[in-house]
Amino acid sequence: VNAIDIKGLTKIYSNGVQALKGIDLTVEKGDFYALLGPNGAGKSTTIGILSSLVNMTSGKVNIFGFDLEKQKVKAKLQLGLVPQEFNFNPFETVLQIVVNQAGYYGVNRQEAIIRAERYLSQLELWEKRNDRARMLSGGMKRRLMIARALMHEPQLLILDEPTAGVDIELRRSMWQFLQELNQSGKTIILTTHYLEEAEMLCRNIGIIQKGELIENTSMKALLSKL
Ligand code: ADP
Ligand code: ADP
Secondary structure: OOOEEEEEEEEEOOOOOEEEEEEEEEEOOOOEEEEEOOOOOOHHHHHHHHOOOOOOOEEEEEEOOEEOOOOHHHHHHOEEEEOOOOOOOOOOEHHHHHHHHHHHOOOOHHHHHHHHHHHHHHOOOHHHOOOEHHHOOHHHHHHHHHHHHHOOOOOEEEEEOOOOOOOHHHHHHHHHHHHHHHHOOOEEEEEEOOHHHHHHHOOEEEEEEOOEEEEEEEHHHHHHHO
16 A cells, blocks of 8 residues: 555635645655655645645545545554644743643543653653753754654654754754665655755656645656656
8 A cells, every 4th residue: 555645635725825736656665755846836735635724625535545535544543744834832832732742632641641751751851851852952842742743653754844944963863864764664745946955865756836846856866857
């Protein structure tokens, strides 16, 4: 079964903007996939639909074999989303934020704390667990968003512009963490407008422009054409 199967996906917003004009896209299980494209191309709309934040206009989307419309709950359990904007409560502690997230997914508290230690440690945040989120640096906040997205142990992690506004040192350490996560079996999709980032990390790449997927190929094949 594929991580993602998208067929004929369209999205017309209520203001009439046609953000997606019929996208077909498959991402295999275990892949590290980049969705690349300029601002306004439709990247956020695509991952918004995948994570059930945006309703599709037409088309068919399967996530690990679960139909996004007919088996929404199961489909949603398969993925963790790391949005671009920080959307945690800044007055909660790091530990509260990740443990509560697990709670939303029905994970019991004891297990939630075990997972919190695992993911916060991997992201070098365990020492900060009792700090309020607003006290963290920008890079730590971003890592907190990743830890939170992993708490229900989804098979697929989707990151929207994960290194936007992140300095080069932190960018490298995040790249390394994401690579390790992928090597441990997690499927990863990220959006970016840096070809360099996609090149560093990704096995396969889709290029989206004006709501259409104009390229869907391996990174190797793309680079040999440039
Ligand atoms: P990207 O993530 O590649 O920058 P988006 O998916 O955000 O692209 O946007 C695709 C198009 O849809 C753009 O023309 C954008 O202005 C429009 N759009 C995005 N979100 C909305 C919305 N909530 N309502 C109306 N139009 C939107
Ligand atoms: P706890 O440690 O129990 O989470 P907090 O003092 O951190 O308690 O905050 C309790 C709630 O009050 C939080 O959900 C937070 O949203 C809200 N809160 C705390 N301080 C402020 C503030 N300065 N402005 C707005 N909301 C706040």
